[in-house]
Amino acid sequence: MVELTTGGRLSGIFAADDPYSLARAWLSEAEGSEPEDANAVALATVDARGLPNVRMVLLKEIEASQNRGGFVFYTNFDSAKGQEIKVNSMAAMVFHWKSLRRSIRVRGPVERVEDKQADAYYASRAYQSRIGAWASKQSRPLANRRSLLAEVAKLAAKYPRKPPRPPHWGGFRIRPVEIEFWSHGDFRLHDRFRWTRMTPDAAKWTVQRLSP
Numbered sequence: 001m002v003e004l005t006t007g008g009r010l011s012g013i014f015a016a017d018d019p020y021s022l023a024r025a026w027l028s029e030a031e032g033s034e035p036e037d038a039n040a041v042a043l044a045t046v047d048a049r050g051l052p053n054v055r056m057v058l059l060k061e062i063e064a065s066q067n068r069g070g071f072v073f074y075t076n077f078d079s080a081k082g083q084e085i086k087v088n089s090m091a092a093m094v095f096h097w098k099s100l101r102r103s104i105r106v107r108g109p110v111e112r113v114e115d116k117q118a119d120a121y122y123a124s125r126a127y128q129s130r131i132g133a134w135a136s137k138q139s140r141p142l143a144n145r146r147s148l149l150a151e152v153a154k155l156a157a158k159y160p161r162k163p164p165r166p167p168h169w170g171g172f173r174i175r176p177v178e179i180e181f182w183s184h185g186d187f188r189l190h191d192r193f194r195w196t197r198m199t200p201d202a203a204k205w206t207v208q209r210l211s212p
C-alpha cells in the first residue's frame with residue numbers, strides 16, 4: 001500500500017497501490033448508484049486567449065498501464081474543445097458522484113488516442129451515433145434542426161451499413177500528472193488525497209493528504 005508523504009498509509013475507500021485502479025474502483029461503485037451517466041465528467045480546456053472553457057463529456061476508458069495509461073474520451077476534433085486542445089494541450093476533468101458524495105479530479109497533458117483504438121470504439125457505437133459523428137459540425141453555428149436531420153439522412157444514404165470513422169472524430173487521452181480523490185465529510189471536514197508525479201511518463205507517484 002502507498003505511503004503518504006506526511007506519514008501514515010492510505011486506508012478505507014482511499015486504499016490503493018496506484019490511482020488508476022482507485023479511480024476505476026470508484027467509477028465502478030458509482031455505476032451501481034448513479035441514476036444516469038456515472039462516467040460523465042466536466043472537461044476543462046483553455047482557449048487561445050487563455051480563457052478557460054468547460055463542458056461535460058463521457059469518460060470511456062481509464063487505461064490500465066501505470067505510465068502509459070490515461071483517461072480517454074471521444075469527440076469531434078474540430079469542436080471548440082478540439083481546437084482548444086490543439087492550441088494548448090493541457091486539460092483537466094472532474095467527476096462528481098452525488099450518490100456517493102465523492103469526486104475525482106484529473107489534470108495533465110492531452111494526446112490523441114491511436115487510430116486503431118479509436119476505430120474499435122467508433123465501431124462499437126450505435127449506427128445512428130456513428131452517423132451523427134459524421135453529420136454534426138460540432139460547436140459551429142447551425143441554421144436549424146431540419147438541416148441537421150437532412151445531413152443525417154444524406155450520410156445514412158451514403159453509408160447504409162458500416163460508416164468508417166470520420167477523420168474529424170476520435171479520442172483524446174489525458175495523461176495525468178495529478179489525480180485527486182475527494183470524499184464528503186460531515187461539517188465540511190472532507191477527505192482529500194492528491195496523487196502527483198513529476199511527468200506523465202514517471203511510474204512513481206507521491207500522495208499527499210490535503211486540507212478540505
Ligand SMILES: Cc1cc2nc3c(=O)[nH]c(=O)nc-3n(C[C@H](O)[C@H](O)[C@H](O)COP(=O)(O)O)c2cc1C
Nearest residue numbers: 037040055056057058074075076079080081082139
Ligand atoms: C452528460 C453529457 C455527456 C456528454 N458527452 C459527450 C462526449 O462524450 N463527447 C462530446 O463530444 N460531447 C459530449 N457531450 C456534449 C458536450 O457537453 C458539448 O456540448 C459538446 O462536446 C461541445 O462542446 P465544445 O463546443 O466545448 O467542444 C455531453 C454532454 C453531456 C451533458
